[in-house]
Amino acid sequence: MSTKTITSRAKHASYEMMTIKEPVRNKALFEMADALEKHMDEILAANRADMDRAREREKNSQFLDRLELTQQRISQMARGVRDLAALPDPIAEMEDVRTLPNGLLIGKQRVPLGCIAIIYEARPNVTADSISLCVKSANAVILRGGSDAIDSNRVIADIMRSAAVQCGIPADAIGFVDDVSRQSATELMHSVGDVDVLIPRGGKELIQAVVREATVPVIQTGAGVCHVYVDDRADTEMACRIIVNAKCSRPSVCNAAETLLVHRDIAERFLPGCAAALRENGVELRGCERTRQIVPDMLPADETDWATEYGRLILSVRIVDSLEDAVSHIREYGTGHSECIVTQELSHADAFVKMVDAAAVYVNASTRFTDGFEYGLGAEIGISTQKLHARGPMGLRELTSYKYIVIGSGQVR
């Protein structure tokens, strides 16, 4: 099926989805979860094909780790789908209902966005997450994954679609683009009228290409140059624990820290021990000049470092003269994802929280918490780094919009 056919059918199906009642959508989720477990062998076989191809292409171990599915991971996937079924219906709500002086009854009804397209890269769990989030929120979805995971993605989508259709979900509401060429992505970016929102998930280049080219509404996700700022009033032991966690617990993800900012008055006391702890965890450090005076044997960090999302065990370190300087650095190099201050001084925490403009601002906690599950939203369809519509982890509510409903008895203006 051509991409054009898939999108126009999905748009059509999205109207049907809007009228499907919650029990039907939830039943579909449970059936989809069961089907994933029942067809585990099929999924594993498809995934093996993807893994073999990836090994032939000599992809690195991080890449392989993201691509690989195991029995346990598939069970987790199924559990995630079931967890979503248990969450409240995101489109049941009627908000701000009131009667205007002229007698009109007005309210905002939560409604699905309609037809959501997702362009993503190597992780096959995005397929399951996206389908289940969209079915729960009564949206149609179009999946356009990357070539690396195409076998896994296809079989997961097929299994989930079959299960959903048996419960009354229209087949076209789960669109799968088999064509992994550049062209199919470009078509999705220009499907004005069919695609209500396009969410790119993946590396910086993918996201930039979508932002540049798309004429359909887009939500930018993911790019994360996150900072941990260690204030002069920080508990140094806590600061060390937080930066080690923020950098090392999963360096490839977007909420991992890339730069450590340290107030000059605490640098000599804090940096040597912290640098040792980071190095014990395999982190390569790159520092500003002042940092290197305190911790020798470090490569110098330059402009490029401050702006880089390493995605691996490298950390840039900079000493700043004040909280304001830390904020200026974050404004210049941050991507609006997750930023952290470590301090025991309430007024410093307040100032940082007020001045830093990011999806998530942390006081004395790791940036790694920016995540739909951690925030209690259930699965997430991405982490928005823009300010329109949704910010931070996007769960079910973020896949809805509203419409005004106005009931009158013949009022004119």
Place this chain on the structure above:
Amino acid sequence: MSTKTITSRAKHASYEMMTIKEPVRNKALFEMADALEKHMDEILAANRADMDRAREREKNSQFLDRLELTQQRISQMARGVRDLAALPDPIAEMEDVRTLPNGLLIGKQRVPLGCIAIIYEARPNVTADSISLCVKSANAVILRGGSDAIDSNRVIADIMRSAAVQCGIPADAIGFVDDVSRQSATELMHSVGDVDVLIPRGGKELIQAVVREATVPVIQTGAGVCHVYVDDRADTEMACRIIVNAKCSRPSVCNAAETLLVHRDIAERFLPGCAAALRENGVELRGCERTRQIVPDMLPADETDWATEYGRLILSVRIVDSLEDAVSHIREYGTGHSECIVTQELSHADAFVKMVDAAAVYVNASTRFTDGFEYGLGAEIGISTQKLHARGPMGLRELTSYKYIVIGSGQVR
């Protein structure tokens, strides 16, 4: 000042705006309102220059009406600014505050969007509305109006900025682009990092150009091909009153109706009288074949008519076989703005409201009500016809975003 300088200064000022307390912002609104009235003669003189130029260019009366300022209109402008001051602070709210099982305290803080750019055409009141909405919501604003109203816009912006600065608002938070060339608009569309959201207000071509070209986040506004559907269970007297109002009370605006859809079973009873009433109000009718059999002397309506926002006293009329057909027509030709059903049958109203995907869906009331003032939002910065972020009239709340604030005591993941 170059457009680049204006945007980067406005971005910088937007950080300062975020920290300005509500009493200061409200005082600035009152001072701006007073200044508008105090400098009325200056504004009227500038507007006369715009009007003279427009007359030389032989603009039509509708255009001149939109451009013209009078003492009364300036007083209205000032009153609008004062009314905004009285509304609650849109950025005070803290939402969804809760403690996670791991002890993290999490909440969503309403925050300004940051730096908002507006590209607009002939109406100088947009200048005053935009400045006051942005100051109230603690945003910086960049105004790039059209050449036709440049003198009026400039003097209004200057007067309001001077008054605001005296209250402590940074001058750069009210940016005015004097250069009305195509290039300045293009620069704004590509000011990634400086402009947080771009709102085009004006004709279809302007909006399409922005959607096609912009790399900054955009909110689409305004295009309104609005329908009134007269159901077989309609009160015909009410239906006639509503369509006459929706078409005639102000045909140039986006919430005016462009197409009348009539159920076949009521057509013969309803159409002759309604057509007469519309024609008495100066409306030119264009009909489908079946309509023309009932009401003769009508031009035929074709595909182009169904898709046209006339913006003047022309109405296309189509007979449909069912409510579902009316909805199909609206799905095909509507722009997601405002749609109306006239019916006395509750189940029909329910079905229409569920199936029609638009910013505002009306039962037995004129589409003309889609408006920030009418909805009780205060002034509006535009009417969104997209589904992301905001839908329908955009007031103060729609100029905000949120950030997650997470307070911990050393939690790591």
